[in-house]
Amino acid sequence: MENHHHYSSKERRETMEQELLRGRDVANQLLQVLVHRSNNNDDEQGLMLILPFAEDLVHQVLRSFTNTLLLLNTSNNNNNNHNNSNIDDAIFPITVRDSSSSSSSPPSCQKHEDLDMACKSFRTKDRRGRYKRKSTAPTWERDNPILFEDGHAWRKYGQKKTINSKFLRSYYRCSHKYEEGCPAIKHVQRIQENPPLYRTSYYGHHTCKNTLYNNDESFILEHESKSSMFLSFNNNNNNKSIITASSKAEQISSPTFRSSTKQEPVELVIHDDHRSQLYDDQYEVDLEYSRHVVAKLSSSSLSPSCIDDNTSTLHKFDDNSYYDSAGGWDLDFDGLACFGDQDQIMIMQEV
DNA sequence: ATAATTTGACCGGC
DNA sequence: GCCGGTCAAATTAT
Numbered sequence: 455m456e457n458h459h460h461y462s463s464k465e466r467r468e469t470m471e472q473e474l475l476r477g478r479d480v481a482n483q484l485l486q487v488l489v490h491r492s493n494n495n496d497d498e499q500g501l502m503l504i505l506p507f508a509e510d511l512v513h514q515v516l517r518s519f520t521n522t523l524l525l526l527n528t529s530n531n532n533n534n535n536h537n538n539s540n541i542d543d544a545i546f547p548i549t550v551r552d553s554s555s556s557s558s559s560p561p562s563c564q565k566h567e568d569l570d571m572a573c574k575s576f577r578t579k580d581r582r583g584r585y586k587r588k589s590t591a592p593t594w595e596r597d598n599p600i601l602f603e604d605g606h607a608w609r610k611y612g613q614k615k616t617i618n619s620k621f622l623r624s625y626y627r628c629s630h631k632y633e634e635g636c637p638a639i640k641h642v643q644r645i646q647e648n649p650p651l652y653r654t655s656y657y658g659h660h661t662c663k664n665t666l667y668n669n670d671e672s673f674i675l676e677h678e679s680k681s682s683m684f685l686s687f688n689n690n691n692n693n694k695s696i697i698t699a700s701s702k703a704e705q706i707s708s709p710t711f712r713s714s715t716k717q718e719p720v721e722l723v724i725h726d727d728h729r730s731q732l733y734d735d736q737y738e739v740d741l742e743y744s745r746h747v748v749a750k751l752s753s754s755s756l757s758p759s760c761i762d763d764n765t766s767t768l769h770k771f772d773d774n775s776y777y778d779s780a781g782g783w784d785l786d787f788d789g790l791a792c793f794g795d796q797d798q799i800m801i802m803q804e805v
Numbered sequence: 806a807t808a809a810t811t812t813g814a815c816c817g818g819c
Numbered sequence: 820g821c822c823g824g825t826c827a828a829a830t831t832a833t
Contacts, residue, residue: 610810612825625824629809641824 595655606660608640619643628662636662 607629613622621644628636639657 609808611827612823613811614823614825617822623823627825639824 595653606638616643619645621645628660630662634662636660638662 608626609629609631610624610626612625614625616623623641623643626640626642628638630636637658638660641655641657643653643655645651645653
């Protein structure tokens with residue numbers, strides 16, 4: 455027992471299980487005590503008797519947590535024993551000390567610090583047993599010509615090259631995974647080059663409450679039925695602009711929405727020769743002359759219009775300036791372009 | 806300053 | 820050992 459790191463992984467697992475079971479039992483005892491107390495709360499001296507007992511039970515629960523975390527943190531390759539001595543000391547001998555016996559050392563926060571340390575080192579060191587492979591069957595999939603928001607906050611946590619695709623696959627988890635334990639995951643991978651097509655595979659369902667929509671599928675279905683889109687152009691200060699696409703519904707329902715520039719945006723590089731400054735903060739850009747990215751609008755039934763980000767006033771482009779035979783646009787450098795239901799938007803990559 | 810992303814290391818299953 | 824999923828330190832955005 456003094457050399458817990460000599461445990462086999464099975465033994466360690468069993469020990470941790472015992473620790474947790476014991477902690478649960480003790481917590482149960484504590485509950486009984488408290489329930490009993492609340493039933494006859496007139497007994498003043500009984501309270502005095504029970505309080506130290508309850509405190510002792512709490513300490514035991516904390517010790518159970520601490521020991522389990524320390525065991526989790528102890529890996530087989532801990533062959534460098536020099537600084538393990540204090541862990542060895544800490545693991546089981548954590549003793550219950552009531553506040554009366556507290557000596558010069560800071561008494562009350564002692565175990566909280568232990569717990570924090572155990573938590574921290576657990577999170578930063580031992581990775582074993584923490585990778586669980588997702589089932590290979592997605593909950594559902596969607597293929598989209600562009601990447602648009604699906605009504606949830608995602609956090610990218612990885613990116614990988616896969617064997618039979620030249621495109622990287624991006625891995626996203628729900629942003630509220632740790633706050634609310636939301637298990638939703640999605641993968642996004644480009645599956646076609648020209649025109650670009652992206653496949654989004656969803657795994658699991660959101661349990662978090664931080665969405666305007668009840669569930670993912672209904673949002674996406676609704677979204678697909680209204681193909682109206684925004685393209686936003688955000689000036690980046692150094693001849694670069696990011697084009698992102700998002701749904702109309704989202705833009706309208708959430709005024710503070712900022713279209714994500716993080717999800718594989720198409721980057722637009724514009725040379726100074728091909729833009730002219732109209733006002734202090736407004737540029738006109740001729741995308742036709744940018745050989746890097748050209749945005750093209752096809753089967754237009756509506757004239758694209760531009761919404762100024764600040765004033766939300768709608769003003770149209772000149773009829774022939776935004777759309778020409780080469781597929782190029784003139785657009786305000788900053789702003790939103792809104793398209794109708796029949797419009798199709800393609801972002802063409804540099805050749 | 807915090808928060809999100811990037812990127813190579815790491816892990817388990819096959 | 821390879822492959823794809825995940826982690827987390829470093830980097831970058833806000």
